[in-house]
Amino acid sequence: MHVLVAGHNAGAAAQAAAQIAGVAKVIHADAAGLEHGLAENVAAQVLAIAGNYSHILFPATASGKNIAPRVAAKLDVAQISDITKVVSQDTFERPIYAGNAIATVQSADSVKIITVRTTGFDAAAATGGSAAVGNRSRHSRQRQEQLHRQRNRQERPPRTHGCQDHRLRAAGRWAARKSSTKS
Numbered sequence: 001m002h003v004l005v006a007g008h009n010a011g012a013a014a015q016a017a018a019q020i021a022g023v024a025k026v027i028h029a030d031a032a033g034l035e036h037g038l039a040e041n042v043a044a045q046v047l048a049i050a051g052n053y054s055h056i057l058f059p060a061t062a063s064g065k066n067i068a069p070r071v072a073a074k075l076d077v078a079q080i081s082d083i084t085k086v087v088s089q090d091t092f093e094r095p096i097y098a099g100n101a102i103a104t105v106q107s108a109d110s111v112k113i114i115t116v117r118t119t120g121f122d123a124a125a126a127t128g129g130s131a132a133v134g135n136r137s138r139h140s141r142q143r144q145e146q147l148h149r150q151r152n153r154q155e156r157p158p159r160t161h162g163c164q165d166h167r168l169r170a171a172g173r174w175a176a177r178k179s180s181t182k183s
Helices: 011-018 039-052 062-075 163-182
Strands: 002-007 025-030 055-059 079-083 085-088 091-096 101-106 112-116 132-135
Touching: 002 011, 002 039, 011 025, 011 132, 039 062, 055 062, 062 079, 062 112, 079 091
Parallel strands: 002 025, 025 132, 055 112, 079 112
Antiparallel strands: 085 091, 091 101
């Protein structure tokens, strides 16, 4: 298994990936354009090395689900989403209907672009590996640049907490409206 570590000043992450059991090679792509992990820039880096691989896997995270479809579209292949089991080189299992059923999916594409539900697999040992780390960055120009990052903060607590409290507040408003119409 080969691992791509794409980022800026991510040498420590590449060295840590090289120690994972089962990893044969780590490709370390270091460029300023990869610093924020923008999907356009990371996808360009993946596409630069995609010709060497038959299977390209991404974690089924927000970032992975943002990059994988871009890579699949550029390679003109279908994406296989959220696999939880590998049956064979071209056959995978994935949940459907909100996880109430499991579908077996087979792909005839020459390159498989796959997002993986990492909780469906046992974790690899973080130590015990001794993979070679190779530096490669064909991604010399930035396709996209992050200009600003802002985190919105709300003064009130999120509505997802205290569902019962929300019902009480709604009932209180209803009672207040009803009593004001009687006066």
